[in-house]
Amino acid sequence: MSIIVQKFGGTSVADSEKILAAARKAVRAQKEGHQVVMVVSAMGKNTDLLVDLARQIHQDPPAREMDMLLSTGEQVSVALMAMAIDSLGHQAISLTGAQIGIKTDSTFTKARIRSITTDRLRQALDEGKIVIAAGFQGIDEGFNITTLGRGGSDTTAVALAAALHADLCEIFTDVDGVYTTDPRLVPDARRVLRISYDEMLELASVGAGVMHNRSIEFAKKFNVPVHVRSSFSDNPGTLICAQPESSDQPVCGAALVRNEARVTLLGVPDRPGVAAAVFSRVAARNVAMDMIVQNVGENGLAEISFTVFRDDLPTTLKAVEEATREVGAAGYNYDDNVSKVSVVGLGMATQPGVAQRMFQVLAEKGINILMISTSEIKISVLVDRDAAVDALRTVHEVFQLEVPPACESLEAAGVILAGRAASAAVNNTAEIVARMQGMEDLIIEGIALDESQARVTLVGVPDRPGLAAHVFEQVAAGGIVVDMIVQSVGREGHATLSFTMPQPDLEKGLTIAAGLAKRFNCGKPTSCPRVAKLAVSGTGMRSHTGVARRLFQCLADEGINVDMISTSEMQINVVVDGGQGQQAREALRRKFADVML
Numbered sequence: 001m002s003i004i005v006q007k008f009g010g011t012s013v014a015d016s017e018k019i020l021a022a023a024r025k026a027v028r029a030q031k032e033g034h035q036v037v038m039v040v041s042a043m044g045k046n047t048d049l050l051v052d053l054a055r056q057i058h059q060d061p062p063a064r065e066m067d068m069l070l071s072t073g074e075q076v077s078v079a080l081m082a083m084a085i086d087s088l089g090h091q092a093i094s095l096t097g098a099q100i101g102i103k104t105d106s107t108f109t110k111a112r113i114r115s116i117t118t119d120r121l122r123q124a125l126d127e128g129k130i131v132i133a134a135g136f137q138g139i140d141e142g143f144n145i146t147t148l149g150r151g152g153s154d155t156t157a158v159a160l161a162a163a164l165h166a167d168l169c170e171i172f173t174d175v176d177g178v179y180t181t182d183p184r185l186v187p188d189a190r191r192v193l194r195i196s197y198d199e200m201l202e203l204a205s206v207g208a209g210v211m212h213n214r215s216i217e218f219a220k221k222f223n224v225p226v227h228v229r230s231s232f233s234d235n236p237g238t239l240i241c242a243q244p245e246s247s248d249q250p251v252c253g254a255a256l257v258r259n260e261a262r263v264t265l266l267g268v269p270d271r272p273g274v275a276a277a278v279f280s281r282v283a284a285r286n287v288a289m290d291m292i293v294q295n296v297g298e299n300g301l302a303e304i305s306f307t308v309f310r311d312d313l314p315t316t317l318k319a320v321e322e323a324t325r326e327v328g329a330a331g332y333n334y335d336d337n338v339s340k341v342s343v344v345g346l347g348m349a350t351q352p353g354v355a356q357r358m359f360q361v362l363a364e365k366g367i368n369i370l371m372i373s374t375s376e377i378k379i380s381v382l383v384d385r386d387a388a389v390d391a392l393r394t395v396h397e398v399f400q401l402e403v404p405p406a407c408e409s410l411e412a413a414g415v416i417l418a419g420r421a422a423s424a425a426v427n428n429t430a431e432i433v434a435r436m437q438g439m440e441d442l443i444i445e446g447i448a449l450d451e452s453q454a455r456v457t458l459v460g461v462p463d464r465p466g467l468a469a470h471v472f473e474q475v476a477a478g479g480i481v482v483d484m485i486v487q488s489v490g491r492e493g494h495a496t497l498s499f500t501m502p503q504p505d506l507e508k509g510l511t512i513a514a515g516l517a518k519r520f521n522c523g524k525p526t527s528c529p530r531v532a533k534l535a536v537s538g539t540g541m542r543s544h545t546g547v548a549r550r551l552f553q554c555l556a557d558e559g560i561n562v563d564m565i566s567t568s569e570m571q572i573n574v575v576v577d578g579g580q581g582q583q584a585r586e587a588l589r590r591k592f593a594d595v596m597l
């Protein structure tokens with residue numbers, strides 16, 4: 001018999017009527033012949049209220065107690081939902097995370113799922129019951145209640161679907177699908193019919209709050225088709241599966257993380273091991289660093305900038321203070337009034353010029369870009385918080401995200417919303433699972449080496465709106481296709497901008513850079529005629545805070561200095577000296593052997 005997992009978010013169970021409406025959907029699915037598992041969130045804004053309550057009592061509440069508290073929200077909902085099903089004359093059983101056997105690690109407030117026991121669930125389903133599982137929670141080895149991080153009920157739902165080999169995971173929410181960006185911020189946003197796991201993973205991790213990003217890691221790893229749809233209608237929504245909606249549009253969506261903070265370590269000795277020391281301190285506190293930009297050193301000194309969620313800033317600064325002392329950096333500064341705007345799309349990997357268009361249009365609006373980080377399917381820029389929504393609207397418009405791809409309808413897109421068939425089996429799930437210790441473990445799919453590129457760096461460029469646009473306009477006019485771009489704000493309003501390009505274009509690139517340097521009245525551009533770019537790709541590259549640490553430690557142990565860094569959910573790219581590429585790849589392969597596919 002087919003199994004369907006249906007998840008209802010907070011708004012969808014906000015009052016008794018909504019709970020009954022959700023219950024009816026589950027009963028209907030059961031009548032259609034499916035075994036049904038419901039996953040429910042806390043009612044309405046209950047989790048927020050509990051967080052507020054805790055903060056009234058303690059500024060920084062102990063994480064274990066926080067989880068004990070927050071898990072109660074979901075416990076209320078599951079009990080009421082079971083009553084609702086019973087009132088409709090059907091059998092139901094509510095279960096907490098612990099009762100299901102969702103085992104997690106002990107990282108309170110951000111726990112990761114290790115395993116799920118399905119015996120009890122299956123037995124209840126076989127008895128004809130609708131199983132109602134509390135979202136967002138689990139239990140650790142010591143029987144402590146844990147939670148998976150805000151928004152984590154999505155992850156419970158997809159993880160249960162994976163563990164049960166369910167045919168479909170339906171995410172019922174207050175929007176009728178995944179949009180090209182948050183429709184509350186950009187009214188022109190368009191609902192997409194279908195989106196690939198990779199794009200959704202990246203979008204979720206750069207701010208598209210409609211799905212918890214870790215839920216998409218599960219979906220991708222275990223090949224679970226996910227249907228995001230409205231709780232308040234029966235219309236089809238968006239299918240998240242292996243294939244993208246359109247192959248000819250370079251960008252599929254845009255997103256915003258409003259509350260970010262930037263931290264920069266200044267005057268850092270530019271030698272192997274320094275980045276590793278900084279990142280290991282931050283990772284040890286379970287803080288995920290986001291945009292990481294390391295500037296190529298000038299006079300033997302470098303700057304390392306990165307962003308974190310603003311809420312993580314106090315913890316991060318403690319780590320940074322220690323790191324500053326440890327590596328002998330001159331100091332650090334931070335800006336907690338910044339936001340990150342990103343565009344995502346699989347098509348970017350093959351269509352050049354996306355970054356340039358984004359920089360151009362932001363320049364035209366007078367929006368200053370504080371930091372840039374690009375990866376294969378994503379471009380992120382950091383801007384002042386006041387300019388963030390304007391920046392999001394602007395990029396949404398320039399990439400015409402409101403325009404649907406030609407001839408797309410649910411049918412034309414081949415979207416069959418019932419069953420795994422809709423999601424081409426690209427993963428060998430059984431093999432992956434057999435090798436994983438825990439369901440949410442990191443998986444590295446490959447370590448690629450590209451030795452065909454050169455690097456150019458502009459240092460001490462006056463940081464003002466239009467800088468990046470100007471540089472890349474010139475570069476593009478010279479017929480140069482750039483690959484990786486990183487920019488960071490430096491001291492006293494000066495920025496450093498590095499990019500890589502094919503080696504044969506270096507001379508042209510340098511001539512253009514020299515002209516720009518003259519114009520900006522800044523230092524002579526530096527370059528490296530042969531760099532090696534290493535791309536470590538996998539699932540959960542950024543949400544596993546230890547990956548960057550391991551990577552940098554490994555290179556440091558080999559005495560290899562890192563020139564440029566960029567991160568995404570799917571990939572961490574590092575650029576090192578061209579002569580050290582092979583050595584770096586071998587070392588990384590050894591270092592990650594235990595988690596390589």
Ligand code: ADP
Nearest residue numbers: 009010011173174178179181182184208209210
């Ligand atoms: P739930 O409580 O059901 O989990 P959430 O509030 O977590 O719901 O997620 C739904 C919200 O996500 C929407 O109301 C919308 O404002 C926001 N959102 C952000 N980005 C997107 C996007 N790209 N598509 C759809 N909704 C988005």
Ligand code: ASP
Nearest residue numbers: 041047136150151152153
């Ligand atoms: N109730 C939790 C939260 O508000 C989990 C969820 O809704 O997904 O974060």
Ligand code: MG
Nearest residue numbers: 009151209210
């Ligand atoms: Mg949510």
